[in-house]
Amino acid sequence: MKQFTHRVEVSTRGKGLYPITREIESWAKAQGLRTGLLTAFIQHTSASLTIQENADPDVVRDLDEFFERLAPEDADWYRHIIEGPDDMPAHIRAALTPTQLSIPLVEGRLALGTWQGIYVFEHRSRPHRRSIVLHLAGE
Amino acid sequence: MKQFTHRVEVSTRGKGLYPITREIESWAKAQGLRTGLLTAFIQHTSASLTIQENADPDVVRDLDEFFERLAPEDADWYRHIIEGPDDMPAHIRAALTPTQLSIPLVEGRLALGTWQGIYVFEHRSRPHRRSIVLHLAGE
Amino acid sequence: MKQFTHRVEVSTRGKGLYPITREIESWAKAQGLRTGLLTAFIQHTSASLTIQENADPDVVRDLDEFFERLAPEDADWYRHIIEGPDDMPAHIRAALTPTQLSIPLVEGRLALGTWQGIYVFEHRSRPHRRSIVLHLAGE
DSSP: OEEEEEEEEEEEESSEEEEOHHHHHHHHHHTTOSSEEEEEEEOOSSEEEEEEEOSOHHHHHHHHHHHHHHSOTTOTTOSOOTTOTTHHHHHHHHHHSOSEEEEEEETTEEOOOTTEEEEEEEOSSSEEEEEEEEEEEEO | OEEEEEEEEEEEESSEEEEOHHHHHHHHHHTTOSSEEEEEEEOOSSEEEEEEEOSOHHHHHHHHHHHHHHSOTTOTTOSOOTTOTTHHHHHHHHHHSOSEEEEEEETTEEOOOTTEEEEEEEOOSSEEEEEEEEEEEEO | OEEEEEEEEEEEESSEEEEOHHHHHHHHHHTTOSSEEEEEEEOOSSEEEEEEEOSOHHHHHHHHHHHHHHSOTTOTTOSOOTTOTTHHHHHHHHHHSOSEEEEEEETTEEOOOTTEEEEEEEOOSSEEEEEEEEEEEEO
């Protein structure tokens, strides 16, 4: 078995989902393996990785509103407020969503379902540069 | 190190947990490895994989009610409603629960704790056929 | 590629986050690999693994309060109450937070971001002894 690692950088412009499926798929394909396991790991505590459907942009808007309602910026009981009103909600969102995803590689392709896309889920309001480490092992 | 992949299909009949521990364990055992890592990946955006206790069916009922209350079907603020009242709640549930699980194989057995079972967590009301891709690497 | 497994035991004293980064990093380093994938798997259904920031203890307090509010001990609709008021909330917390984390090993070090720490997230009130199985594969 062989191994490969890579780093993907994503620029975010506020809360929401940023697609990275194509970038991950094309890197995985370029390593030339038939069978294996790809792992994506985001190196942050206020952004996550998530798999969602891409078809309707309303899904993304509703998802964002759900998390705004679940962990609102103006909750009066937060103690940790020094880094801005979006910071403690970002910690909560990060606790509820994945830091890491592993996807099997089968017959040379990532085994994503028809409607599955991989996204960086940004939890902060201001622009950030997010770093995702990829690991692929197989043959 | 060797690698194996496999596909498990699960028929669901509405929201709730469907056990798949036995099917995964028996496939993993049949590959004859002593040490390794098993990864299960569900190829859908409206069903998840979860590890929960199996002892009391009330746990499953309460879990389901928790998610019904957290993301109710009749919330008046959803924009994405064209695929039915259970669709946007399904996206929210899927964002909050795992698409993928990896479990070490130690001394020829999956390292599940005594009370841990693996389940497909269905988020839609109607019957579905769900597909889970398994990957096992080790020796 | 080589593989290694190990078990880490953590004593908890009630709900909250218990750091295990140093123990995992030092074990991973001792195996002498340059590139690989480390997987941590917690063998329980009422405790999780999570990656969070360590800087401000208020973050941990707020996170705990968020989960207390999300799944309160005194909700009047729980059916599963025989194991104590903190038991059903523990199942809910465990459903919402990871049982397993996989982290790439790059240039001999776990690819954790600057602010990322690995924690056992205890969901029960009484002291427990928690068992985490580690798997490392690479070369």
